Amino acid sequence: TLGDSVTSIGSNAFLEATHIKELVIGDSVESIGDYAFNRCTRIYKVTLGAGVTTISDTAFSDCRTIREVYNRSSLNIVAGTKTYGEIAENALYVRTGDEPSKITIDEQGVLYMMEGKKKVVVGAALDDYTDILLPDDVYEIASRAFYNEDYVRSIDTGDGCKIIGKNAFRNCYHLEKVALGKSVISVGSGTFYANGVLVMVVIRGTLEKGVGSSAFAKKRDESGALAKGNKNFANLFFEGTSEEWEQVKKNFKSGNEDLISNSKTTISFYSETKPTSSGKYWHYVGGKPTLWT
Numbered sequence: 001t002l003g004d005s006v007t008s009i010g011s012n013a014f015l016e017a018t019h020i021k022e023l024v025i026g027d028s029v030e031s032i033g034d035y036a037f038n039r040c041t042r043i044y045k046v047t048l049g050a051g052v053t054t055i056s057d058t059a060f061s062d063c064r065t066i067r068e069v070y071n072r073s074s075l076n077i078v079a080g081t082k083t084y085g086e087i088a089e090n091a092l093y094v095r096t097g098d099e100p101s102k103i104t105i106d107e108q109g110v111l112y113m114m115e116g117k118k119k120v121v122v123g124a125a126l127d128d129y130t131d132i133l134l135p136d137d138v139y140e141i142a143s144r145a146f147y148n149e150d151y152v153r154s155i156d157t158g159d160g161c162k163i164i165g166k167n168a169f170r171n172c173y174h175l176e177k178v179a180l181g182k183s184v185i186s187v188g189s190g191t192f193y194a195n196g197v198l199v200m201v202v203i204r205g206t207l208e209k210g211v212g213s214s215a216f217a218k219k220r221d222e223s224g225a226l227a228k229g230n231k232n233f234a235n236l237f238f239e240g241t242s243e244e245w246e247q248v249k250k251n252f253k254s255g256n257e258d259l260i261s262n263s264k265t266t267i268s269f270y271s272e273t274k275p276t277s278s279g280k281y282w283h284y285v286g287g288k289p290t291l292w293t
Helices: 242-249
Strands: 022-024 045-048 068-071 093-095 103-105 110-115 118-124 130-133 138-141 152-156 177-180 200-203 235-238 266-270 281-285 288-291
Touching: 235 242, 235 288, 242 266
Parallel strands: 022 045, 045 068, 068 093, 118 138, 130 152, 152 177, 177 200, 200 235, 235 266, 266 281
Antiparallel strands: 103 110, 110 118, 281 288
């Protein structure tokens, strides 16, 4: 909180201050300078004081996690626009009255918003590399929710999530493992695109509404080879039989060959007991997918 004794926030004042999550700008502040909050990538909620009349065009540039702006000033700030220093470029809404905040944050640093009775994941403000496990009351992961989020190491969608939006985890360069719960029916296009170190995927359900184009595509260079820093998928664990997988595979649109038809990906099928037939099978050991040997 910037107190009422402050009248101006200077250029670069909080440049790359990634420890800030909730920002309250007091009513005495009149102006916000160039790059004042540039690259403050953990800010998810901003309160703008009543006295603010001037915001530099770059004041909030690259603040990709801001989801809510509480605007107490006379400025006409609109969600999804780059005006007024890009403060609301990534905001889901701007509130001006006394209505309560719609955004909540859990102990992991995951951001949620209620849409009617549906709980939707809308972003994250993570402090460190995190293995995210979503609660079972989550209905959806919104498009671009974790776009460019550096600190997601793994994601388990839990047992409730049904929909994963477009580009939800695009460019999460440290994402290594993905587990899609039984309830997931739809994965948007580009959802896990360009996640170079993503090597393990667990699919527990049938994905009946489809997996969008290039949802699991790796980044490639002009020659078609994997781009520098990209790894092939190593393991795909399907919680079903090989016959069931043949049907599920039909739900993948083009551009997902890196996962479903690459010879370097080991596709294995679930067996609670050690199988006697040939093939690749897996089971859970301590809650982790493990190949039968």
